[in-house]
Each structure stands twice: as structure tokens, then as C-alpha cells.
Amino acid sequence: MELRHLRYFVAVAAEGSLTQAAERLHLTQPSLSRQIRQLEGDIGAALFERNAGGTSLTPAGVALHQHALLLLRLADAAPDMARSATSHAREVVHIGIPPGLPEGWLLDVLAALETEVPHASITLIEASSSEQLRMIREGHLDLGMVREQPAGKLRAKLLLEVPFGVAARPGHPLAGATSCRMQDLDNLRILAHGRQQVPVVDDRLVMAAHAAGVVPLWQFTQFSEHALACAQAAKADAVLLVEHTAHRLLPGWTWLPLTEPELPLLTWLAWPTETRAVVRAVADAVPAHD
Incomplete structure (x- = not known):
């Protein structure tokens, strides 16, 4: 099993369609199908059910999905974490923000995180709510500030x-x-x-x-x-x-x-239920709406 296979698997799960996932990954659909079959061969179980409406996860696929997200998130964070080891071993935490947040409020949040979670190195990524939720599901964001109440297997608290x-x-x-x-x-x-x-x-x-x-x-x-x-x-x-x-x-x-x-x-803060300790600490330190 290779990391690229897990990335392809997560993309198909997010899109619910081999065709749409192949377009986003810049692959042909036959090539992506072969990669998924290789992963299913390594796992020893079918991961997707194919139907006219697209694809859906099998029970084995659901079980793999959460582990795949965590593994990919750790893999993506590995270079940043290695570089940060020379700077007091701070862990990189990626936070999504929507356009139009009050700048003063956001600066206050960053100041609070610097004080309360000093071992976290915060990176902000501006994106729409739908983009942030997709990036969280795919493991590319640790937390997101979104303009809709998160659903599914995400934790959330009201910020503003x-x-x-x-x-x-x-x-x-x-x-x-x-x-x-x-x-x-x-x-x-x-x-x-x-x-x-x-x-x-x-x-x-x-x-x-x-x-x-x-x-x-x-x-x-x-x-x-x-x-x-x-x-x-x-x-x-x-x-x-x-x-x-x-x-x-x-x-x-x-x-x-x-x-x-x-x-x-x-504005809600959203983050996965299964995540790193530093992400949970950041989520707790962001002030909630009174």
C-alpha cells in the first residue's frame, strides 16, 4: 500500500464518483480505477460499491477512510513538523478562514493561541465554507471557520x-x-x-x-x-x-x-473527531460565542 493509493481512495470517497475524482486528480478514469483496484487487492476487500449514481463506501471502505485521513494528515504535516523541530518543536496547525472575518477579532484569536498553545504553529488558509469542509474531510485542513453548522462526523462550536x-x-x-x-x-x-x-x-x-x-x-x-x-x-x-x-x-x-x-x-469552528492533541488544544483555546 502506498500513500498515493490512499490519496486516490480519499478523493473518490469525497467526490462519490470515479469520473469527478479523476478530473480533480488529473488522471484518466481507467488509470484511477486501476489504482483503486490495486488498493483493494492490498486490503483484501472491496472499498467501493459502484452504481449508476457513482460510488459509495462499503463497510470496509468506511473503516479505512478514517485511518486514511489521519495517515494523510500526518504525512502532509511531516515536512513542516521536521522543519519546526529546529524551532522549539512547534507543531503546524492549518486553520481555514472565510473571507470577511473581522480582522481585529481574528488577530485577537491568534494572540490567544500564541499564549495558550505556544507549541502550535498556526497557518491560515482562506477558502469558502464548502471548500474548507471538503479539505477537512480529505485531511488537508485541521480546523475550519465556516459559515454553516458542520454536519456528519465533525465536532463544532459557535464562534461568532x-x-x-x-x-x-x-x-x-x-x-x-x-x-x-x-x-x-x-x-x-x-x-x-x-x-x-x-x-x-x-x-x-x-x-x-x-x-x-x-x-x-x-x-x-x-x-x-x-x-x-x-x-x-x-x-x-x-x-x-x-x-x-x-x-x-x-x-x-x-x-x-x-x-x-x-x-x-x-461562524462555526469545525474539526475532525479524531485528530492530533495539538489540534484539540487549539480548538479549545479559540474563544466561543457567549
């Missing part, structure tokens, strides 16, 4: 709850208000993050608007640093986002808290 609001275009009548209700958005063009960035917000927006009997003209898209350009392209009257991001990315636009209904942006 920040209210959403709308930033109104300069000169728009909405900019003269002090707060905003869903009724105030009727027939306005509202730019909002799509599902890939904030998975639950667009569903909750549509449901809240339906409950209020109003029809905002939602413009769902992905944006982070270029909110102003995206708003201009969409000819948006207002942009839905949190206050600290609005002040940073949309200078001159008036941010109003959304009060009816209140719509919080939640």
Missing part, C-alpha cells in the same frame, strides 16, 4: 454571531433611514452573497421576503474584495453584508441593520 444589514447606495432614499425592514426592500435590486459563500443566507432571505409579502430583486453572486464593482455591475440599490465589511468595502454607502427579521451571520 454578527448581524446582517444593508449598505444603501449614496443618494438612494434608503440611505436616509436608521434601520431597515424586509418591507423596505420591496422591488429594490439587492446584491447578496450566493450559496457557495454563505450557504444558508439566500434561503433564509427568500423565505423571509415571502413571509413578509415583498419581492426584492435579489442579485445573488460571489464577491469579497470587489463588492463595489459587483454592486455597480448589478446596478444594485443596496448590498446585504455585515457592518465591518460594508465600512471597508463600500465607503460612502450607508449601512443599516436589518431589524425585521434579524438575520445573523454565524
Whole structure:
């Protein structure tokens, strides 16, 4: 058994499809199939059930999967751990972060980790929530700060709850208000993050608007640093986002808290149930939402 076989196995398990896994691994499907068959031969059991909808893990595959993730994570960390041995033997911990976290809060978290877990060397990787959860499942991330409550075999705790609001275009009548209700958005063009960035917000927006009997003209898209350009392209009257991001990315636009209904942006910390002691220590040291 070779590490590459385990990487191929984990990729197929994550994708649920030999074809999609082969594309991501830049292999042909026949080549990937041969590698999986070699691994199954080494293990002495079938790891996947093939069907019209793709692949699913057999009981033997489920048993191997958790061990494979841990082995790959240790293998990936080995070079960093070897290099860190000359620097007080600090263990590298990879943490995923989504765009738009309050920078002051994140710096406070890093300062707390430096004090409380001094043997951890923190590396931050910016990625969307869905990308982070995939990377955790595949063993490429130790922890992730995600915008959806993790499901499955992941541990989680709530870190942040920040209210959403709308930033109104300069000169728009909405900019003269002090707060905003869903009724105030009727027939306005509202730019909002799509599902890939904030998975639950667009569903909750549509449901809240339906409950209020109003029809905002939602413009769902992905944006982070270029909110102003995206708003201009969409000819948006207002942009839905949190206050600290609005002040940073949309200078001159008036941010109003959304009060009816209140719509919080939640950030969760997620990590595997089976992981290194240093990862558990980091997870415990990151302050939870009160």
C-alpha cells in the first residue's frame, strides 16, 4: 500500500464518483480505477460499491477512510513538523478562514493561541465554507471557520454571531433611514452573497421576503474584495453584508441593520473527531460565542 493509493481512495470517497475524482486528480478514469483496484487487492476487500449514481463506501471502505485521513494528515504535516523541530518543536496547525472575518477579532484569536498553545504553529488558509469542509474531510485542513453548522462526523462550536444589514447606495432614499425592514426592500435590486459563500443566507432571505409579502430583486453572486464593482455591475440599490465589511468595502454607502427579521451571520469552528492533541488544544483555546 502506498500513500498515493490512499490519496486516490480519499478523493473518490469525497467526490462519490470515479469520473469527478479523476478530473480533480488529473488522471484518466481507467488509470484511477486501476489504482483503486490495486488498493483493494492490498486490503483484501472491496472499498467501493459502484452504481449508476457513482460510488459509495462499503463497510470496509468506511473503516479505512478514517485511518486514511489521519495517515494523510500526518504525512502532509511531516515536512513542516521536521522543519519546526529546529524551532522549539512547534507543531503546524492549518486553520481555514472565510473571507470577511473581522480582522481585529481574528488577530485577537491568534494572540490567544500564541499564549495558550505556544507549541502550535498556526497557518491560515482562506477558502469558502464548502471548500474548507471538503479539505477537512480529505485531511488537508485541521480546523475550519465556516459559515454553516458542520454536519456528519465533525465536532463544532459557535464562534461568532454578527448581524446582517444593508449598505444603501449614496443618494438612494434608503440611505436616509436608521434601520431597515424586509418591507423596505420591496422591488429594490439587492446584491447578496450566493450559496457557495454563505450557504444558508439566500434561503433564509427568500423565505423571509415571502413571509413578509415583498419581492426584492435579489442579485445573488460571489464577491469579497470587489463588492463595489459587483454592486455597480448589478446596478444594485443596496448590498446585504455585515457592518465591518460594508465600512471597508463600500465607503460612502450607508449601512443599516436589518431589524425585521434579524438575520445573523454565524461562524462555526469545525474539526475532525479524531485528530492530533495539538489540534484539540487549539480548538479549545479559540474563544466561543457567549
